[in-house]
Amino acid sequence: xxxxxxxxxxxxxLKRKAVNYKTGMEIKLDEATLKKMEQxxxxxxxxxxxxxxxxxxxxxxALGRAATDPSARREVLEHIREEAFxxxxxxxxxxxxxxTEFAKSxxxxxxxxxDLDELQQEIVSIHIDTLYVVVSHKIKGSGGxxxxxxxxxxxxxxxxxxxxxxxxx
Amino acid sequence: xxxxxxxxxxxxxxxxxxxxxxxxxxxxxMMLGCTxxxxxxxSEKAIANLRAGGYDVLITEWNLKPRSGLELLDWLRTDGGxxxxxxxxxxxxxxSEVEYVMESRDKGVTExxxxxxxxxxxxxxLVSVIARPRxxxxxxxxxxxDRRRQQIPxxxxxxxxxxxx
Numbered sequence: 001x002x003x004x005x006x007x008x009x010x011x012x013x014l015k016r017k018a019v020n021y022k023t024g025m026e027i028k029l030d031e032a033t034l035k036k037m038e039q040x041x042x043x044x045x046x047x048x049x050x051x052x053x054x055x056x057x058x059x060x061x062a063l064g065r066a067a068t069d070p071s072a073r074r075e076v077l078e079h080i081r082e083e084a085f086x087x088x089x090x091x092x093x094x095x096x097x098x099x100t101e102f103a104k105s106x107x108x109x110x111x112x113x114x115d116l117d118e119l120q121q122e123i124v125s126i127h128i129d130t131l132y133v134v135v136s137h138k139i140k141g142s143g144g145x146x147x148x149x150x151x152x153x154x155x156x157x158x159x160x161x162x163x164x165x166x167x168x169x
Numbered sequence: 170x171x172x173x174x175x176x177x178x179x180x181x182x183x184x185x186x187x188x189x190x191x192x193x194x195x196x197x198x199m200m201l202g203c204t205x206x207x208x209x210x211x212s213e214k215a216i217a218n219l220r221a222g223g224y225d226v227l228i229t230e231w232n233l234k235p236r237s238g239l240e241l242l243d244w245l246r247t248d249g250g251x252x253x254x255x256x257x258x259x260x261x262x263x264x265s266e267v268e269y270v271m272e273s274r275d276k277g278v279t280e281x282x283x284x285x286x287x288x289x290x291x292x293x294x295l296v297s298v299i300a301r302p303r304x305x306x307x308x309x310x311x312x313x314x315d316r317r318r319q320q321i322p323x324x325x326x327x328x329x330x331x332x333x334x
Contacts, residue, residue: 003308003309004308005306005308006306006307006308007304007305007306007315008255008304008305008306008307009304010255010302010303010304010305011255012302014179014225014226014257014298014299014302015300015302017178017179017225018174018176018178018179018299018300019172019173019174019175019299020172020173020175021170021171021172021173022173023173023175024173024174024175024176024177025174025175025201025202026171026172026173026174027171027172027173027174027296027300028171029289029292029293034288034289034292036200037197037200037201037288037289037291037292038288040193040196040200040288041193041197041288044189044192044193044196047189048189051189082232085232085263086186086187086263088263088284089187089190089230089262089263089284089285090187090189090190090263090284090285091285092284092285093190093193093284093285093286094285097285100285
């Protein structure tokens with residue numbers, strides 16, 4: 001490392017290995033290939049949904065554990081955070097943007113937490129229920145009246161846990 | 170004749186804790202013609218794979234254990250035991266907020282692709298790291314691809330072409 005930047009030319013070995021004028025596919029992605037890629041994703045969609053159902057079941061059980069055993073709360077918090085992160089990343093890939101949106105809401109809610117008190121457990125529970133609704137109804141869109149209703153109820157729940165604003169002096 | 174890209178000789182390492190995501194990325198790569206795709210579910214396995222050699226491109230999630238994907242990237246770019254400090258790295262992560270993009274960039278990521286991703290987005294990143302290789306910069310506190318990629322259109326006269334008075 002040095003103070004004066006040193007520029008290192010890229011050797012271009014990988015490009016030489018893969019880019020040519022004879023074999024392979026057009027660099028500009030064509031419709032047919034894009035369709036095939038999208039079909040691949042679609043083919044895994046059912047597996048994603050069934051894994052998400054299992055994940056939500058696991059979250060429901062974990063939440064029950066946190067309610068009865070306060071010493072398990074931190075571990076449960078970590079578990080829920082991890083699952084929320086996974087659903088956040090995967091939902092939209094498989095055509096369920098609402099799963100991504102609601103899992104992000106859950107992940108954001110848990111981000112700074114170090115414990116799960118009763119109110120926070122309730123908020124998590126509402127998130128899990130809402131995610132269930134999306135999965136069980138296989139809701140693929142994000143702009144209809146049901147989606148708006150789900151979004152509003154989730155927001156109301158999260159707002160409940162926010163500290164009340166201080167009155168103006 | 171137009172430029173083609175042949176993925177069949179490009180060797181990929183895909184690292185993600187999520188089995189389905191690893192499989193999906195692998196399936197997409199194989200569909201594009203890749204023949205050598207390895208997956209790893211944690212960063213230590215990834216490092217062991219990289220140390221063993223034989224990879225051209227690393228695709229990694231940020232959220233890994235025991236080291237994060239960012240630490241994995243840092244290891245690849247700066248560690249004496251790194252097999253290839255200039256290996257292209259695509260950060261494919263659900264840590265999609267802008268601060269994560271900036272942090273990855275500052276650690277020398279080649280491309281950043283936020284989850285949820287689209288097939289088109291994935292393809293563009295692959296083409297970018299393979300067909301549009303960037304020079305590297307080594308400076309105190311940074312080793313990675315040249316980060317100056319912004320092309321700003323300028324409508325005034327191009328004085329660089331004028332002879333000095």
